Amino acid sequence: MESAFNPAQGAVKPADLLDQHIGGLIACFPGSTLVFRHHGIGFCCHAEQPLAEVAHANGLDADLVAKELCQLPDGPVTLPDVHDTGAFIDFILDRYHQVHRNEIAELVLLARKVEAVHGDHPDAPVGLADELFAIAENLDMHMAKEESVLFPAMREMQKHGAVSAALALPIHCMREEHDDHSGAIHRLHNLTDNCTLPDGACGSWRRLYNGTAKLIEDLVAHIYLENVILFPRFE
Template identity: 70%
Template sequence: MDLAGRKIGDLIASFPGATLVFRRHKVGFCCSSSKSLAEVAQRKGFDAEVVARELCDLPKGPLTLPDVNDVDAFIDYILTRYHQTHRDELAELILLARKVEAVHGDHPDVPVGLSDALFEMAEQLDAHMAKEEMVLFPAMRKMCEDGSIAVQLVMPIHCMREEHDDHGEAIHRLQKLTNHFTLPDGVCGSWRALYSGTAKLVEDLVAHIHLENEVLFPRFE
């Protein structure tokens, strides 16, 4: 399987757990999601084929993503795989972060402010996804159904792209607060679950943004 030419965001969407591999090789996957694995490998000085083999060795994947030409199926995939998942997981992660911050407040590495950062992300992300669900996605479906011109979607898509950039900044904040999800020695199960869950949230959000920015939106621009 030739993975070197595929974009980092595409690999994250296709291989659950890919961000673990990229962190191991010090790949800033959030900023590099639109670049190919080969491009990043050349810039960072690692072997793209080694990373490709590690991705193929992950226990889940590769996943088969829906064809973007079937817009209904592609949008349905985004709604079920990402929108609802983000809402469900963020609600749990906020509670878990509050617990860890309260119980381990005297620990020097406790992620102070993580619960607030997750709560802010949940609010911003929910508002963003609601715009897509109530306005943008129905308009896309309608245009595919009746063959109307997509020019009226240029500005709404531009606004969604700008909000995606804001989500990228929020991801960087989560990474900073958790020291890139590095667990101190001997921490409890709740702390481990918090970092594991937040890392998965980040991976899902990077994949979600990539599929919209690089696959779905260009079809209407």
């Protein structure tokens, strides 16, 4: 079982990041996907690989990438102890479930506005609003199942100090749905040309792509923390 990368605030050094998974770094360093995009690192496909390994495969200087991550202004974020199941689940609920619900609806409205006003622009993200709406619906159903069934069962097992095979099937189902979410992330990349703004993009278009980039980053981190850190404790 992978341990969550959990640096002390302000104490992390570039060398500390080289062996850490891309997904864990995204969870701990808000804005890290900007660094990965700048260096051409496909962070969604490589979330469970160490930074040094991914950098080497792409002919990149891993130390330079790690240094840029350490220079991000809002990191590192301290994660709860994964052995405290209740605290870790609460973190996921507050940091990801609630944030998704709060932010995606606004992105759908922004996308519809941009498509309506700039639909004849060659770089217009035609279809993005529909994709975001589908993501919102699928995520809402997915998170509701975790909140009503899986997470309460995990809390109960933690309370009694026992792990049961009864969670194997629901966890498997959640993993399959995470694969669907990963497919949606790829579609978001394609529809926005990796969130690349055209010259002269209006304020709404900028807010849309900034919000979509954050959604992608949050989804990658969310999926990673569940697939690699939380779920294996109950499998």
